[in-house]
Amino acid sequence: MTIRTYPFWWLTPYLVPVFEREPSRLADYLALRRRDWHYVGLIVALMGEMAEDTDHFAAVERGLLSRKRKDVLADVAPDVPAAVLKLVLKLSGELWRPASYRRLAALVEDEHAIEVLRRRKAISRRAIRTLYRLPPILRTEKVMSRLKRSQDVEELIFTLDVVRRIRPDMTEEDILRSLSQCKTEEEEDIMRRWVQHHYQHAPFPAPPWRGNEDLRPITSFAELKRLALEFDNCVRTYHLDVLDGTSYFYRYSEKGRPVATVEIVRLPGAGWSVGDIEGIKNDTVPATIVGRIRAIFAEAGIGAMPPQLHRGSWFRYY
Structure with missing residues (x-):
């Protein structure tokens, strides 16, 4: 028999031989409700390649609508929990594709997924697809x-x-x-x-140098925000540079008074170097203070980049 239309969607090629053998069975399927069609679709989908075996399919189909559903499921897919049959009653839309029913069966075996599905009044194919893709x-x-x-x-x-x-x-x-x-x-x-x-x-990376009483490393984003407010500058925007390990900031004070923010930068293949030293509102810091700051870092093994150099043009682009 040549099938020209698919009144039973993708199940049509499987059911037509049934109706040819027993024309009266057509009435049984025409009377099915939506949730019953989802049950039929689930069982046939779980049969997999065995559904292509005409004799095997006929044996299963013979009791598909008359036997207890849990018994049919146990014969077709003994590893699939019977809980899937309760979920079938909540499936929305027309007949789903075979892959969607197989995903549903797989999700029933996961305690997290089945908890989500049990709580839903209706289960869409999109919800199954989404749950299946999630870890x-x-x-x-x-x-x-x-x-x-x-x-x-x-x-x-x-x-x-x-x-x-x-x-x-x-x-x-x-x-x-x-x-x-x-x-x-x-x-x-x-x-x-x-x-x-x-x-x-x-967490910020460990500071390149632990600092001292006057020159203190900024070790968290919260501290970086406070530093930006205290000095009225934009150091907080360098947050990701700190996490990336290309910059680190220090707060320099004298006798407890805030004096400067100090950025040290990582030069490709050359380690750390003192970069910008800025006062409050990015004011220029006196040369004597700049010299003291650089000397402290020099003792820690961190040199200073000459102020006329721009690390972007020297070390980032060619």
Whole structure:
């Protein structure tokens, strides 16, 4: 028989031979409700290549609508938990593709995923696709609520990996909790805001030199912000340079009075060197004080870049 239309979607080639043998069976399938079609689709999808065996399919189909569903599932896919049958009752839309049913069956075996699915009144194919793509630890309702677009999954996985790397001081649970607590007016901006938050709390690298009473290293973003406010300058914008290991800042004071911010820079292949020394509001620092600061660093083995040199033109571009 040549099939010209597909009234039963992708199941049509499997069911037509059944109707040819027993025309009365057509009425049984025409009477099925949407959730019943999802059950049929699940079973046939789980049969895999065995569904192509006409005799095997006929044997399964013979009791497909009359036997207890858990018994049919046990015969077709004994490793799939029977809990999947309850979830089938909540599937939305028309008949799904076979791959979607297989993903559903796989997710039922994951405790995180099934908890999300059990709580939902309706389960969409998009939700299954999203859950399946997520690592098990991310399969939570709070995470799912953040994923508005299909590309959000890829963005989340990438961002999570970045946060793991920059926050070795946090546990996996703490990192995920921080995502659920992150708020922004624009939901599409949530991943960027989340990673920015963690960059601002990421531990700074160890200072190139531990400093002394007057020349103190700035060892966190919070301290860098305070330094920027104290000196009314823009050093906080160099935050990522510090994390990247190309810059480090020190606060210089005399008799407890703030005098200068000092940036030391890493020269490619040549180690650290004293760079800019700026006063409050980027005012020029007296040469005598600059000399004292450079001398302190020189004793620590850190030389000074001549002020007329620009490290961007000398060491970054050719």
